Amino acid sequence: MVNSALSFLVLAAVIALFFAYRNRAMILHAPEFKFSLAHLPYYAYCSFYRMLAAYVIALLFSISYGMMAARGPSWERVMIPAIDIAQSVPVVGFFPAAVYFFVALAHGSRLGVEMAAIFLIFTSQAWNMALGVFEAVKTIPEDSAQALEAFGVSGWLKFRRLLMPACVPKLVYNSILSWVSGWYYLIACEIITVGPAHYRLPGLGSFLMEAADRGEPLEIVSGLLTLLAVIVAMDIIVWQPLTVWSEKFRYEFAASSATAQSLGMFAALSGIGPAVTRMLRAILMPGVRAINRAFEAMPTVHLLSRKQAQQVSRIGQVVLISAVVLLFAYAIVAGLAALIRTLDQPWPSEVKQIPAATVASMMRMIVAYAISLAWTIPCALAASESPRFNRFLAPAAEIIGSMPATALFPLIVIFVIKVTGGMNLASILLILTGMQWYVLFNLLAGVNQVPEDLKEAARVFGLSRVATWRKLTLPAVTPSLITGSLTAWGGGWNALILSEYFIYRGHTYQVMGLGALLDAATYQTGNGVMILLSLLSMILVVIVLNRLIWRRLYEVATERFKLDY
């Protein structure tokens, strides 16, 4: 509890520090948004390069962070909970803060907005990849590590021969997930910039928003199709070949997981995948081999003796660590000062709305979560009974689930507002799109892990359908359901921020809720106290829910329902 409170305070300080740049961020005049189909490829390129930039940074970060955290128990104790906390920040809510910070950093140039978007996507991609690297390094069999050490393999050679290859399967798997969530948040950022904020990011998200705003069906459909095409192309050209390739880097006895296989999306097009793989291999492999050869032909030069090299690396480490610690200490001190300065201002009357708004938002989240469960659990049960249904459902869900639901937000909102005149239903629908896939994917993964012989045993002993669900399937998927729910709630909070406040044709639609308070404060009143308090309230709710409900449930579930008989 003390730990949680402390880390919350640190987080609050860091966020306050970002917000402190608000006063320095000057208004940027949005460049004219050229809205025409001819510009669509350009917008697709803009979105894609943002994704790519963020991903490259996330990749480098996750490799260094994950490997450092795996160095020893004392590193692990600090670095892994830090990720846990970072994960509880709703990425979308943090976007305005990031914009202020980076626009100020870039001296008011438009580059700042780009940097903020890239930073945001980075934060949605990096954490799970870093955890993946950490787990991969931690689960390297001790014998392998010792064998290398006994033969004197260390440093760069060890990194190249052992650490990096061992991470490949988990990195590829998590990269696919990271791109899915990256698209979701990128589109969200781009939508925000067209809607309420004054910064405009040219991209597919802003194009879709503009198209929905103007009510141009042709442009809406072309925008969506372009997005779909980019995602499908990425999957066929990059992820499927990489998934196949990554199998090479598995330790045999580590059960080759079915989930990794099924994540190679768009299985319907699987014939194209291998063909592209072969083609790419034919084109790329000679080059790769040549580089490898060149690398290997270089004899390892020992400029320094073993002892000296150790000393140099130790000094380097101390310098690096002290730099990070100093930077962090500065950030916390400056952040706390900024926090106090901000909260020292007179509090607006809206602050009193925060508790009620929190309850209202929670209600929406609960309804959306209930709807998610209501359709995903029957689907998972059906998939467990019928392999045919499973074979159809898994790839279909992956195709739909990998489309960023945020791209449909403008359409959904505008449609619902037209029909019902209010935002409440739209808001719940949007939250639902942010939640349901996580639940479904985890449930399906859980269903696939139920051992065949247990299913046979249920049949042999003549268990009825309902009894099989109660005694076998539901208990067996419970840990996966809880993991999925935890992630779903994380996605839900982000969707919530987008969903409670919407500007359409100059008219602001909003409902009572924490997300609306945050958005209104950010984009309307610009009241720093309100922005900070509503964002922090949301983070607090997320942390409390994780600690009090999800983590405990997870511990109980894994203890009771683990399949390690």
Added chain:
Amino acid sequence: MALLELKHVSKSFALAKGTLLVLEDICFNVEEGEFVALVGPSGCGKSTLLRIINGIVPLTSGQVLYNERQNDGINLESALVFQSFALLPWLTVKANIEMGLEARGIALAERERIASVYIDKVGLDGFEEAYPRELSGGMKQRVGLARALAVEPKVLLMDEPFSALDALTAITLREELLDIWQARDMSVHTIVMVTHIIEEAVELADRIIVMGSGPGRVVADLKVDIPRPRDRRAEVFNAFADKVFSLIEERG
């Protein structure tokens, strides 16, 4: 002078509560050209002792002298063979064997030449480009052996090298190991092998060091005076094996 001298070697691990003593006051020498087997019940710390001799596991107190000198860190003139083979699944047979050479900074062409010599020696011809997962257990251990021999060590340290193999494969590999050792045409003449299979120790070793557990210590140090080649069904062989077995039972 002995090639390896272990003087009062002790090892303890730090636990949540206090420390666990796994090896206590181990003393013995290994002569150049000797084949020594370490036998004992599971948990007597024999594998840990082997790793202490190599240097990847640091000792708590005592000394390990190699050529009368104390080694700090890993003794690169020794090479380890693992029970689990410990091959990297993403490297080919050849690349696995070359790994130790690469660490020693040997250039590519020379590495390839050395690797092919030992691939030939352990009978892996034709499997150079195969991946470990495509090989049987026996073939994998040949790779493990070739990887160790390729760095041309003075001492070969083998940790239950044949325990993960089926009985027939193990017999073949034991004979091949003996052939390689007795040919004396390589740098390595000295072998220290950990095993829990008593017949294996009696068949291969010049000397058997029997260890007891809780904490691990030397219980007996026996010279195996059965002439080679040894017949596994001969009476002297079985009598010797019985003697070792009863020593372990009594004092292990």
